[in-house]
């Protein structure tokens with residue numbers, strides 16, 4: 001099955017030109033990696049682990065590192081790579097399935113059998129049980145999730161090991177374990193009145209398999225941006241409070257819609273004792289928010305919304321819940337990538353949308369729905385640079401490897417971690433959306 005979202009004609013080169021735009025626009029990219037104007041759009045200058053879109057993004061220790069691609073892929077032109085990918089794909093037939101995330105570059109998405117968000121894609125892998133290889137054109141945690149949900153004989157392949165997620169990297173297993181130790185020392189471990197646990201850990205899908213396993217082992221659960229409210233309800237049926245990681249914004253925005261006051265949502269800074277809080281403040285907490293964020297979504301601002309409304313009267317503003325709370329509050333609606341896509345599909349012709357999410361998805365929607373006016377809230381294009389590490393050259397390299405009988409860049413979650421991580425995912429699947 002090929003997804004219905006077509007590839008727009010605008011090239012990546014056009015967007016590079018936009019990135020190198022006027023000075024005023026450049027000033028707004030202060031949080032962006034300057035290398036975005038060239039580096040990740042082609043090949044990594046030095047193979048390694050890819051940073052996110054912010055200069056301050058973490059690079060976790062012990063993370064997998066991508067080696068240098070053979071010269072024949074680095075030196076091949078776009079047309080040659082395209083042809084090699086098509087040829088390898090045809091040779092593999094149903095033995096391989098290619099998954100492309102909504103935020104992925106067009107040159108890669110055009111080869112995907114399925115396009116969607118991370119969870120849709122992980123589940124899509126299950127639809128092709130005959131595929132020996134699942135080539136995941138997304139980021140590392142997504143490939144791990146696909147490995148958790150796919151069959152034992154299926155190999156999940158991440159074309160470039162440098163494609164991480166800066167948000168997922170903001171909560172590492174050691175820091176979360178240390179936080180948990182402090183919380184259990186403060187709250188105790190024993191269930192309290194009515195069998196309620198003192199704290200339920202909830203991790204966003206954008207996290208490592210190790211953190212999903214941590215949740216599985218400690219009575220916790222995974223959530224997506226589509227089901228975060230239902231998952232928090234599940235957690236509050238079982239516990240007095242929630243530790244939510246890694247995205248503070250999704251946690252705050254969701255808890256706020258459930259009526260939880262902001263002063264009952266302290267932030268947990270993993271570099272400070274008690275996360276930078278007093279014991280008294282933590283006693284009053286309902287949701288402890290890990291100090292993580294998405295470097296792409298935190299760029300959207302209330303001022304951008306005001307400008308969109310001034311320039312496009314009647315515009316419908318929809319933002320992703322990974323955006324900061326004031327932005328979500330100022331928008332008309334907030335929702336997952338799936339929500340945004342469905343809202344646009346259901347709108348009457350002639351509608352105008354200002355969208356607060358990653359630029360590749362917005363551009364693709366604009367191409368798919370020419371009857372609407374659809375634009376990105378952020379006038380300065382700042383894509384997810386880690387996602388962009390999946391250059392077509394890497395895709396050609398892994399596919400040709402499969403044709404030759406070699407599985408390159410396989411992502412495998414160790415068995416002990418996988419069992420506990422699946423427990424947390426299964427709890428989520430049992431929760432109604």
Ligand code: SF4
Pocket residue numbers: 052053103139164165166167168206294295296297358384385386387
């Ligand atoms: S858009 Fe943000 S959350 Fe999504 S993969 Fe990129 S850095 Fe991670």
